[in-house]
Amino acid sequence: KNEVEQSPQNLTAQEGEFITINCSYSVGISALHWLQQHPGGGIVSLFMLSSGKKKHGRLIATINIQEKHSSLHITASHPRDSAVYICAGGTGTASKLTFGTGTRLQVTL
Amino acid sequence: DAGVTQSPTHLIKTRGQQVTLRCSPISGHKSVSWYQQVLGQGPQFIFQYYEKEERGRGNFPDRFSARQFPNYSSELNVNALLLGDSALYLCASSLAWPNYGYTFGSGTRLTVV
Numbered sequence: 001k002n003e004v005e006q007s008p009q010n011l012t013a014q015e016g017e018f019i020t021i022n023c024s025y026s027v028g029i030s031a032l033h034w035l036q037q038h039p040g041g042g043i044v045s046l047f048m049l050s051s052g053k054k055k056h057g058r059l060i061a062t063i064n065i066q067e068k069h070s071s072l073h074i075t076a077s078h079p080r081d082s083a084v085y086i087c088a089g090g091t092g093t094a095s096k097l098t099f100g101t102g103t104r105l106q107v108t109l
Numbered sequence: 110d111a112g113v114t115q116s117p118t119h120l121i122k123t124r125g126q127q128v129t130l131r132c133s134p135i136s137g138h139k140s141v142s143w144y145q146q147v148l149g150q151g152p153q154f155i156f157q158y159y160e161k162e163e164r165g166r167g168n169f170p171d172r173f174s175a176r177q178f179p180n181y182s183s184e185l186n187v188n189a190l191l192l193g194d195s196a197l198y199l200c201a202s203s204l205a206w207p208n209y210g211y212t213f214g215s216g217t218r219l220t221v222v
Contacts, residue, residue: 033211043152043199043213086151096142096165097201097211099151 003029004089006100013107019074021085021103029089032070033097034061037084046072048090077107111136113202113214121220122190130185130217134202140164141183142211143175144199152199158183159206190221 003026013019025032034046047054047061049070054061058077063070074081084104088097114133122128134141140159144152154167158177172188181202187194197216203209 035213040215042215043201045211045213048210088151096154096157096167097144097152098154101151 003091003098004087004100006087006103008103009101011103011105013077013105015078015107015109017077017107019077019081019105019107021072021087021105023070023072023087023100025068025070025087025089027068028091029068029098031090032063033088033090034070034072035086035088037086037102039083043086046085074105079107079109081105082107113200113212115198115200115214115217117217118215119218119220121222124190124192124221126190126221127186127188128190128219130187130198130200130219132183132185132200132202132214134181134183134200135212138202138204138212139181140203140206140209141177141181142201142203143183143185144201145169146197146199146216147193148196155185155198157206164206187219192221195219195221 005024007022031050033048036044049063058075060073084102086102088099116131142157143155146152156175157165161177175185177183197218199216200214201211203211
C-alpha cells in the first residue's frame with residue numbers, strides 16, 4: 001500500500017473551472033510536496049507544506065495535519081495548466097520523497 | 110541562475126552495459142537526490158546525498174551506485190543494464206537536509222535495448 005494516495009487519477013475540466021486534487025498520506029510523513037510534471041518529464045516543484053495554506057498565483061495548497069490530507073486547488077483553470085500533478089511526502093530524517101501516482105489534468109477550451 | 114542540470118538528456122544503451130548519469134545542483138545547494146520514473150508510474154527514490162555522504166537509499170539493487178563530489182555535483186552509475194532499467198532518471202537538489210524544498214532537473218531518459 002502506497003504511503004501517499006491521490007485522487008482523482010484523471011480529471012478533465014473546461015477552461016475557467018475551479019479544480020481540486022486531493023492527497024492523503026500516512027503516518028511518518030512530515031512535509032507534503034505538490035509537483036507538476038509536463039509531457040517529456042520535467043518536474044516543477046509547486047509547494048512544500050508542513051502546515052496551513054500556501055498560495056502562488058492561481059494555485060492554492062492546503063494541508064490538514066490531523067486528517068493527514070492535503071488539497072491542491074487551481075482557480076480559473078487554463079489549458080496551459082494541463083499536466084500531471086503529483087503529491088509527494090517527505091519522511092523524517094531520510095528526507096526521501098514518496099510519490100503519489102499523480103493526477104492527469106486536461107483543461108479544454 | 111542555472112537550475113538543476115542533468116546530462117545527457119537522452120541515452121540509448123545495450124543490455125549488460127554500464128551507464129553514468131550526471132547532475133549539477135543549483136549553486137549553493139548541498140543535497141542531491143536521484144529518482145527513477147518508469148513510464149506511467151510515479152518516481153521512485155534511489156539515493157540521497159548531502160555533504161558528500163549517502164543519507165538515504167531506496168530499494169534498488171547494488172548495480173545502482175552514486176557519489177557526490179566536493180562541488181556537490183553527483184553521478185549515478187548503473188552496471189549490467191537490464192531492459193527494466195529503461196526510465197526517466199530525475200535528479201533533485203535542495204539547499205540542505207532533511208525536509209527542504211526540492212528543485213528537479215529535466216531528467217535523463219535512458220533506453221536499454
